[in-house]
Amino acid sequence: MTVVSSGKPDKVLPAFKTFTWNEDYNRVLSAVNQQSKIEVKEHIRAEIIRYLKTKGYVYQPDPIQADVVIGFLFALEDDLADQQIQDRFGLLPGINNSDITGKRYEKGTFLVAVLDNRAEFIYWRSAMQGFVDFENDRRDESTEHMQAVLDMMMGGFPQAGQ
Incomplete structure (x- = not known):
């Protein structure tokens, strides 16, 4: 896995305590x-809520009352080419899959962003690319893998309100 971020969260994020979603910024492009x-x-969404709760953040379902919007995009290589991700989000780890020949693995991209509460300005964003092992991932019902991924991407978030 490779991760790239637009800046250190503790340096670029405003102090916030609550977050919400925006349908335009919660996208899954890789599903049957x-x-x-x-x-x-x-x-x-559930895993992001779970992760941010460990840092004291609270999910606020009412967008008007939330401090920020958390956005994300999940895509597999066939659904959205790297260049399109780069053009649209300006951020891409650029992992190379030329050495992967088995159908068991597919390159996946996961992006997370923090936007102002009107979803007009992006404070911070991070992108991760890695290889998804479909056989093992379908059998793995634990959420620890997703929490580890979120920690790699969002581990630099300060405690809520700081």
Whole structure:
């Protein structure tokens, strides 16, 4: 896995305590059907809530009352090319999959961003690329892997309100 971020979160993020979602900034581009897209999106949201709770942040379902919007994008290579991700988000780790020949692995991209509460300005963003092992990942029902990924990306977040 490779991670790249637009800056150190503790240097670029405003002090905030609450966050919400915005449908335009919560995207899953790698799912078999609409139902699986919904399930993947809900899983990612639940894991982000769980992770940020460890730092004292609180999910606020009412966007008007939230301090910031957390955005994310999850895509597999076939669904969105690297250049499109780079053009749209200006950030890409650029992991190379030319040596991976097995169908068991697919390159995945996960982006996380923190925006102002009107979703007009991006304070911070981070992108991770790695290889997804479909056989093992489908059997793994634990959430520890996702928490480790979020820690790599969001570990520099200060405690809520700082």
